[in-house]
Amino acid sequence: MPLRLDSAQSDFEPRFSDLLGAKRESSKDVNDTVASIISDVRARGDAAVAELTNRFDRADVTPSTLAFSADEIAEAAAQVPDHVRAALQTAHDRIKAHHQKQKPEDHIYTDTLGVTLGSRWTAVDAVGIYVPGGLASYPSSVLMNAVPAHVAGVSRIAMVVPTPNGEINPAILAAAQIAGITEIYRIGGAQAVAALAYGTKGIARVDKITGPGNAYVAAAKRQVFGQVGIDMIAGPSEVLVIADSSANPAWVAADLIAQAEHGAGAQSILVTTDTTLADSVAAEVDRQLALLPKQTIAREGWEEFGAIITVSSLEEAAELANRIASEHVEIATDDPQALVPKIRHAGALFLGHHTPEAIGDYVGGSNHVLPTARSARFASGLGVLDFMKRTSLLGCTPSSLAALAEPAVTIAGVEDLDGHGRSISIRLNR
Amino acid sequence: MPLRLDSAQSDFEPRFSDLLGAKRESSKDVNDTVASIISDVRARGDAAVAELTNRFDRADVTPSTLAFSADEIAEAAAQVPDHVRAALQTAHDRIKAHHQKQKPEDHIYTDTLGVTLGSRWTAVDAVGIYVPGGLASYPSSVLMNAVPAHVAGVSRIAMVVPTPNGEINPAILAAAQIAGITEIYRIGGAQAVAALAYGTKGIARVDKITGPGNAYVAAAKRQVFGQVGIDMIAGPSEVLVIADSSANPAWVAADLIAQAEHGAGAQSILVTTDTTLADSVAAEVDRQLALLPKQTIAREGWEEFGAIITVSSLEEAAELANRIASEHVEIATDDPQALVPKIRHAGALFLGHHTPEAIGDYVGGSNHVLPTARSARFASGLGVLDFMKRTSLLGCTPSSLAALAEPAVTIAGVEDLDGHGRSISIRLNR
Numbered sequence: 001m002p003l004r005l006d007s008a009q010s011d012f013e014p015r016f017s018d019l020l021g022a023k024r025e026s027s028k029d030v031n032d033t034v035a036s037i038i039s040d041v042r043a044r045g046d047a048a049v050a051e052l053t054n055r056f057d058r059a060d061v062t063p064s065t066l067a068f069s070a071d072e073i074a075e076a077a078a079q080v081p082d083h084v085r086a087a088l089q090t091a092h093d094r095i096k097a098h099h100q101k102q103k104p105e106d107h108i109y110t111d112t113l114g115v116t117l118g119s120r121w122t123a124v125d126a127v128g129i130y131v132p133g134g135l136a137s138y139p140s141s142v143l144m145n146a147v148p149a150h151v152a153g154v155s156r157i158a159m160v161v162p163t164p165n166g167e168i169n170p171a172i173l174a175a176a177q178i179a180g181i182t183e184i185y186r187i188g189g190a191q192a193v194a195a196l197a198y199g200t201k202g203i204a205r206v207d208k209i210t211g212p213g214n215a216y217v218a219a220a221k222r223q224v225f226g227q228v229g230i231d232m233i234a235g236p237s238e239v240l241v242i243a244d245s246s247a248n249p250a251w252v253a254a255d256l257i258a259q260a261e262h263g264a265g266a267q268s269i270l271v272t273t274d275t276t277l278a279d280s281v282a283a284e285v286d287r288q289l290a291l292l293p294k295q296t297i298a299r300e301g302w303e304e305f306g307a308i309i310t311v312s313s314l315e316e317a318a319e320l321a322n323r324i325a326s327e328h329v330e331i332a333t334d335d336p337q338a339l340v341p342k343i344r345h346a347g348a349l350f351l352g353h354h355t356p357e358a359i360g361d362y363v364g365g366s367n368h369v370l371p372t373a374r375s376a377r378f379a380s381g382l383g384v385l386d387f388m389k390r391t392s393l394l395g396c397t398p399s400s401l402a403a404l405a406e407p408a409v410t411i412a413g414v415e416d417l418d419g420h421g422r423s424i425s426i427r428l429n430r
Numbered sequence: 431m432p433l434r435l436d437s438a439q440s441d442f443e444p445r446f447s448d449l450l451g452a453k454r455e456s457s458k459d460v461n462d463t464v465a466s467i468i469s470d471v472r473a474r475g476d477a478a479v480a481e482l483t484n485r486f487d488r489a490d491v492t493p494s495t496l497a498f499s500a501d502e503i504a505e506a507a508a509q510v511p512d513h514v515r516a517a518l519q520t521a522h523d524r525i526k527a528h529h530q531k532q533k534p535e536d537h538i539y540t541d542t543l544g545v546t547l548g549s550r551w552t553a554v555d556a557v558g559i560y561v562p563g564g565l566a567s568y569p570s571s572v573l574m575n576a577v578p579a580h581v582a583g584v585s586r587i588a589m590v591v592p593t594p595n596g597e598i599n600p601a602i603l604a605a606a607q608i609a610g611i612t613e614i615y616r617i618g619g620a621q622a623v624a625a626l627a628y629g630t631k632g633i634a635r636v637d638k639i640t641g642p643g644n645a646y647v648a649a650a651k652r653q654v655f656g657q658v659g660i661d662m663i664a665g666p667s668e669v670l671v672i673a674d675s676s677a678n679p680a681w682v683a684a685d686l687i688a689q690a691e692h693g694a695g696a697q698s699i700l701v702t703t704d705t706t707l708a709d710s711v712a713a714e715v716d717r718q719l720a721l722l723p724k725q726t727i728a729r730e731g732w733e734e735f736g737a738i739i740t741v742s743s744l745e746e747a748a749e750l751a752n753r754i755a756s757e758h759v760e761i762a763t764d765d766p767q768a769l770v771p772k773i774r775h776a777g778a779l780f781l782g783h784h785t786p787e788a789i790g791d792y793v794g795g796s797n798h799v800l801p802t803a804r805s806a807r808f809a810s811g812l813g814v815l816d817f818m819k820r821t822s823l824l825g826c827t828p829s830s831l832a833a834l835a836e837p838a839v840t841i842a843g844v845e846d847l848d849g850h851g852r853s854i855s856i857r858l859n860r
Binding site for chain 2: 090117140228336347349366380383385395401417
């Protein structure tokens with residue numbers, strides 16, 4: 001049974017805090033292992049990458065076969081049935097159309113003193129995309145990382161994907177083909193992150209690495225941060241469904257199950273104003289789980305991490321949602337827009353009864369790489385801005401410099417930086 | 431003597447690569463020390479923070495005196511002379527005016543299928559600002575961190591500033607007062623970062639930590655990333671001046687010196703098309719250094735990390751600037767705008783002969799917290815967006831869900847996530 005809470009219970013606060021604080025990932029410390037993998041790749045390059053790949057992925061690669069050849073990509077992509085290819089193309093086109101609206105505009109202006117100020121956006125030159133292989137092998141994630149990078153104007157995208165036992169889901173390579181990615185390496189783990197961050201003879205270094213991975217990948221991204229940019233440290237996926245009596249219990253249950261089937265600490269929470277709905281959703285989850293291919297994984301996740309919380313109002317639901325700061329928040333009410341302004345912390349909002357979270361995973365057009373583990377308090381989902389950076393511009397005329405000189409020289413003095421002050425005063429007409 | 435390079439020399443490429451790769455910071459591994467400080471603060475809270483503060487900062491605080499009282503802030507701020515206060519106010523007002531133009535707009539629209547898509551921006555609730563104390567004690571940095579947070583709509587700003595030997599630059603507290611910060615702790619180092627990230631009895635946890643610090647602060651920020659957001663890992667400051675024969679050698683020299691006086695690995699590079707200018711700038715640096723209060727620090731920095739590079743054209747200068755990806759780039763030519771589009775990687779651009787970098791440090795209005803150590807390849811300076819996050823919105827109607835169902839269910843099938851597909855198909859009219 002998942003956790004059942006009622007906000008009217010006297011012990012609600014400590015129990016809700018426990019739910020918020022519960023760890024859903026093993027916190028095995030892999031930092032030292034990852035540090036030695038990174039050093040090894042920096043020291044020995046492709047030979048280290050190949051050796052580590054063969055050891056961890058039970059693969060059989062050499063420095064010269066780390067990259068997929070154009071023929072290998074084409075052959076694998078050709079195995080993908082037409083309707084799958086068409087579905088990936090639809091997803092690609094919708095993701096592209098939405099992300100094109102995220103492109104920022106430069107803004108340069110002159111203020112009343114005559115100072116030119118502004119922001120100019122430019123693309124990152126080279127990006128590395130980490131795509132998990134093996135258990136969780138998602139062609140949709142290829143699109144969700146590559147399309148915003150392309151829209152941003154990134155000129156080189158290098159993709160890495162581990163191939164455990166030498167195997168790969170051909171749909172991954174089909175998605176890469178649709179996204180126009182031609183540089184793909186059959187590597188993963190900390191060794192792939194190290195190769196992308198520092199470069200090897202065969203793999204040119206990139207400027208930023210995005211995409212989710214396991215604990216080794218997460219630790220490696222943390223360690224190379226600074227040498228390259230990274231997107232975020234991804235944790236287990238999660239959904240929060242806010243529902244009132246207008247919700248369909250079978251639909252809500254299906255959405256909770258969809259999240260739970262990810263396993264690996266994935267969490268599904270229902271917050272509802274309707275006790276009857278709470279009961280019927282619980283029953284529906286049981287009924288639908290029995291029919292699911294991945295019922296063992298989904299049931300374990302639901303029972304270990306799932307929760308049903310009853311509250312007295314939708315306002316209270318929104319308050320809890322802000323404290324949970326979930327990756328995905330569904331608003332299963334007849335008037336979802338009414339609740340939107342009250343939910344400040346969420347990776348993505350799914351509006352109304354006809355918007356299951358899964359539609360956003362694939363073809364909605366918005367990005368499915370979203371902040372997990374309560375990081376929606378401070379982080380955004382992946383988007384075009386993640387592949388661009390802003391340069392500020394400042395330009396003074398002789399008169400605007402003269403107008404600003406006194407306060408600037410004064411502050412330089414307070415900061416004991418006379419050279420700063422002199423670089424200003426030397427330009428003044430005396 | 432600083433390094434002298436000419437792009438026409440046959441050994442230019444390896445020598446330039448060495449310059450790019452040169453380490454300017456000691457890479458003392460403080461990770462283990464920092465990890466144990468963080469554990470200690472998590473376990474023992476304010477008692478640990480006070481003990482560590484007394485040990486590392488030679489201070490004399492208790493858990494109940496970690497915070498500056500309102501009276502202490504007011505008294506310190508009152509010691510600051512009027513002209514300094516006015517200068518800080520001018521800086522504040524100009525920074526605020528510029529950053530208000532960075533506020534992002536929500537964008538919500540409905541596409542041709544009837545799908546509602548959009549992005550909504552909200553502020554981070556609580557931010558921790560790290561302000562260095564001691565050697566590099568900069569009231570301007572208080573403004574550069576606090577003002578964008580306020581403009582973003584952050585409701586709580588907690589500031590930490592170490593007070594070595596119990597001393598603080600009163601201008602730091604005056605700047606905080608001008609910026610409207612009332613919650614200030616006399617703590618620093620990894621213990622301050624840990625307290626902000628995890629919270630103690632006396633210091634509520636924040637959602638994001640910004641601001642530069644020493645190696646311990648940088649390592650702590652890296653380790654708490656995920657628990658909270660962080661801005662960037664700050665490295666030594668740097669300037670690149672691009673100059674042609676129209677530049678004034680004395681002004682260029684003053685700007686190179688202003689950067690070098692930061693010490694601690696700060697780097698000043700001149701790239702010029704004019705060999706005569708190169709020589710006269712070198713002579714001017716020597717001449718002006720002799721007059722500078724911090725001449726020892728500045729001279730050491732200039733001789734150890736400085737460089738003068740002669741090139742054949744401004745286009746070539748821009749190419750080198752992109753490879754250096756400097757924090758600050760000055761364009762000391764008569765027509766700086768002509769070169770702007772060619773410089774893709776820079777934290778900030780300073781346009782023309784009358785825009786010394788130092789004006790941007792204080793009163794230009796743009797932010798002085800900028801990406802260092804070549805991270806302008808992928809990172810932006812601090813701004814309003816750093817204190818906000820984007821939530822994506824997705825809403826389907828029954829008909830738009832029906833239109834998107836087939837490709838979504840197809841991709842779910844390829845990803846072996848039947849529960850995802852079912853959460854969509856269960857909603858279709860049968």
